[in-house]
Amino acid sequence: xxxxxRQLANHSLLALDSSIFIYHFEANLTYLPLTEVILSTIxxxxxxxxxxxxxxxxxxxxxxxxxxxxxxxxxxxxxxxFPNLTIADVSRDVARKAAQLRALYNVRPADALLVAxxxxxxxxxxxxxxxxxxxxxxxLEIFVLxxxxxxx
Numbered sequence: 001x002x003x004x005x006r007q008l009a010n011h012s013l014l015a016l017d018s019s020i021f022i023y024h025f026e027a028n029l030t031y032l033p034l035t036e037v038i039l040s041t042i043x044x045x046x047x048x049x050x051x052x053x054x055x056x057x058x059x060x061x062x063x064x065x066x067x068x069x070x071x072x073x074x075x076x077x078x079x080x081x082f083p084n085l086t087i088a089d090v091s092r093d094v095a096r097k098a099a100q101l102r103a104l105y106n107v108r109p110a111d112a113l114l115v116a117x118x119x120x121x122x123x124x125x126x127x128x129x130x131x132x133x134x135x136x137x138x139x140l141e142i143f144v145l146x147x148x149x150x151x152x
Contacts, residue, residue, distance in 0.1 A: 015118020017128035
């Protein structure tokens with residue numbers, strides 16, 4: 001996993017897909033070793049992380065569906081208090097950039113907002129497990145969890 005830390009350390013600001021937190025909070029055994037490395041790299045200050053307020057929606061929807069508001073609120077608190085992680089609002093600039101990403105790359109609306117949040121705030125890398133988002137490689141470096149799984 002040291003090679004992942006080295007790759008991430010090349011970036012001062014990493015934009016994270018909601019799936020990183022969903023896998024981590026749900027202790028998904030397939031991805032937990034990767035999310036631990038990613039999140040510890042941010043928590044220890046090797047680099048900064050950024051997510052969108054849209055991530056709060058995506059991470060908490062399942063607990064809300066399960067009538068587990070306590071879990072949803074706990075997830076939100078974990079995000080809000082995570083070291084070296086910024087939760088950025090969807091601003092007009094983010095909305096504009098998301099529209100451009102949708103127009104140029106045919107990206108789904110939520111994904112466009114998540115990635116645009118990173119780009120508008122200066123992120124140079126995007127971490128996800130969505131292979132479709134590789135089409136954004138001309139905008140920023142794309143890291144896909146399944147690619148790292150194949151290496152380890």
